[in-house]
Amino acid sequence: MGLIDRYIDFLGEPWLARLSVTAANIWRGVPFVAISLLAGLQTIPPSLYEASSIDGATPWQQFWNVTLPLLTPIIAVVMTSACCSRSRISSSSTCSRAAGRSTPLT
Numbered sequence: 001m002g003l004i005d006r007y008i009d010f011l012g013e014p015w016l017a018r019l020s021v022t023a024a025n026i027w028r029g030v031p032f033v034a035i036s037l038l039a040g041l042q043t044i045p046p047s048l049y050e051a052s053s054i055d056g057a058t059p060w061q062q063f064w065n066v067t068l069p070l071l072t073p074i075i076a077v078v079m080t081s082a083c084c085s086r087s088r089i090s091s092s093s094t095c096s097r098a099a100g101r102s103t104p105l106t
Contacts, residue, residue: 029085033078040074041067 010020044067052062 040071
């Protein structure tokens with residue numbers, strides 16, 4: 001296709017390997033977080049925002065006093081899930097480190 005002039009050794013260079021693993025884990029984790037937060041936002045009744053705007057709350061105050069407190073349980077579940085899946089992240093980084101070596105891991 002002519003997009004690059006030379007081969008990029010993503011797993012051979014330590015910095016690129018780390019960047020590749022980070023990008024892969026972000027790519028894998030962002031959809032779960034986004035869908036979970038979207039589901040949490042949809043559970044917040046619009047009447048709470050209406051009541052807070054009648055009381056004179058700015059959009060920033062609505063976020064801090066309505067949205068964030070009601071999303072806190074969802075954020076806790078998502079963060080707990082991310083921490084529990086840490087072992088999968090470690091295994092993928094171990095595999096990428098092993099792929100860049102000429103000798104097998106012992």
